[in-house]
Amino acid sequence: MIAVFLKDLRLIARDRLALVFALVVPILVITTIAAALYDRDGGPNLEILVVDEDRGPVASAFAKLLGNHAEVRFAERGEAEIAVGVKNQVPAAIVFPEGLSRRYLQGRPSEITLLTDPAQATGINTLKVLLLLMDKDAAALADPLAEEMVSVEEVNLTGNRLAVTPFEQNVPGFSLMFVLLAVVFGTATGLHDERDWGTLPRLLVAPAGFTWMLLGKLGARWLLGVLQMMVLLLWGRAFFGISLGASPTAFLLLCAVVVLCAVATGLVVAAATDGREQAQPLGLVAVIVLSAIGGLWWPQDIVPDWLRQISPIAFTTYAMAGMNDLVLRDRGLGESGFTLGVLALYGLGLTVIGLSLFRARHSAR
Amino acid sequence: MADAIVTRDLRRNYGDREAVRGVSLGIGEGEIFGLLGPNGAGKTTTLSMVSTRIHPTSGDAWVFGRHTVTEVHAARRLLNVAPQEESLYPTLTARENLTFFARLYGVPRAQRVKQVQRALDAVELAGRADDRVATFSGGMRRRLNLGCALVSNPRVVLLDEPTVGVDPQSRAHVFDAVRGLRSEGITILYTTHYLAEAEELCDRIAIMDEGRIIALGTLAELLRGSSAEEMIELRLGSEARPSCDLAALPGVARCEINGHMVRVFARHAEPVLARLMQSCALGADIVQLRVTPVSLETIFIELTGKELRD
Secondary structure (H helix, E strand, O other), X not given: OHHHHHHHHHHHHHOHHHHHHHHHHHHHHHHXXXXXXXXXXXXXXXXXXXXXXXXXXXXXXXXXXHHOOOXXXXXXXXXXXXXXXXXXXXXXXXXXXXXXXXXXXXXXOEEEEEEEOHHHHHHHHHHHHHHHHHHHHHHHHHOOOOOOOEEEEEEEOOOOOOOOOHHHHHHHHHHHHHHHHHHHHHHHHHHHHHHHOOOHHHHHOOOOOHHHHHHHHHHHHHHHHHHHHHHHHHHHHHHHOOOOOOOHXXXXXXXXXXXXXXXXXXXXXHHHOOOHHHHHHHHHHHHHHHHHHHOOOOOHHHOOHHHHHHHHHOHHHHHHHHHHHHHOOOOOHHHHHHHHHHHHHHHHHHHHHHHHHHHHHHOOO | OOEEEXXXXXXXXXXOEEEEEEEEEEEEOOOEEEEEOOOOOOHHHHHHHHOOOOOOOEEEEEEOOXXXXXXXXXXXXXXXXXXXXXXXXXXXXXXXXXXXHHHHOOOOHHHHHHHHHHHHHHOOOHHHOOOEHHHOOHHHHHHHHHHHHHOOOOOEXXXXXXXOXXXXXXXXXXXXXXXXXXXXXXXXXXXXXOHHHHHHHOXXXXXXXXXXXXXXXXXXXXXXXXXXXXXXXXXXXXXXXXXXXXXXXXXXXXEEEEXXXXXXXXXXXXXXXXXXXXXXOOHHHEEEEEEEEOOHHHHHHHHHOOOOOO
């Protein structure tokens, strides 16, 4: 027994890279999740976009009261509509309508408009709470016994519903994560299998060329991944009623480019490692970090600002944005073009890096 | 006879270690050429350079005039390899493995079924064609490994120790398949550390040691180069010991004494045998006596001063 114990310790110690990965994985995972959910500076800064069409004292007072709880930025209505409805930079914009001050000071109820992107439900809910606080503060300043003077009309700029279901918020992200897990692991270990089976030397000297051979292998994984992603999302549609957007073409293309990125990530993992023992922990790091940064587990608007700022480095950020465009915003192919393009470039770039690295490290030239 | 494989001063270094140190060969079309040497002699590295799998540190190799570095794709179309390790997909059947490698090597669809069947027949696995490789014995996998190298109908086949770990029956199958290839005019570069295989199969043999070719020729040529042509093998009785220095006897090239076994090497055994009996008073104690021609093993020991190690 002791002999086996010592032998196994020796074997583990020999594969130092696997050992490092095994230690680094939990540290990275814990750090990433903690960083995403908790920030020493108190979490994300909430930015409120305000359209002041009233230009009177009440709107100014409201904006000042809001400023006690969040960062207020003034914009014209058109600019606000683009920021919320097109660029999805903020979850909502508050429009103080013309004549608000006059009606408020006359003691007549007023209605302010909330332009929303329901895909960012968490931010909108936070904003609604702030509006209640603002109304309460304002009423307290004017007359502690006063009734609520302000009502809110919500206008969705990005889809045809005012609210999204919890399923719609969670199913796409978790589906993406499982596709990532399957594709990254499948691709990385599938490439190492060729070496374990002894078939790599034969592939290396085949007339077609090794790069084409690798692309063939990746193609099989890609097709499998696309099918898996489609099945998971169609399951979500059938059993949880989630929308898959207005355009089947956009849906298919999104699946295609997201899985391309995942396959290419698997290739890079395979290229960077010397065997399954190393590929598994590194693959796990890649999937967990990409999921956390890309907002697959939680909405991007609850994570700290620094994490949001670095999120464009992860293709999962664009994958999730594309998914939200389809599922939560009912967008079509034209409106998803930028996201699809970025993902395609990302996938191709990673593929080129992975191929070069794999050839350099594993073709034994 | 055209040169199928030519190498000129091939060298390959791994860091500071020189695995191959200037190998120059010319292998004729339709020849079975044996590359013989102990493990670590540089055989597989040489074969890998010819197969285009690795680039030489310096020197050149050509397959039917195609340079293995500058005309790599053209060279690859002419050859196929059976690597030392089994190179098969265990969850596919034998036929599926062969079909895959046929496609990989560009065998046209119209010829593929025929080529696969031909390879199955050549390695005598037609009866198990549709069984998964995972269910095969080691010997059957070795044969299929060879079959995968034949399925593209190459002009040159590189076989890297194809009988390592193979039972005698499968070894005989492999030998038959290799002879069958020769009868079809296919050139074979065959690496082995089994002397008997080289003796039995190869038209010419190069002996490698420590990255260099130390002898090259037909078996007869190699034997002629030896200081001995015959070996007298004596088994002595349990108490017997040679009473004189056997190596000093006229006509004796070399002598080995291992327990009760005495091996005396000589160009001609007959006169030496008489002297052995007269001079050393061995006659009464000899339990067994045999005279055989010397083998490659003798030559190898003569050339390298060491046994051919596994």
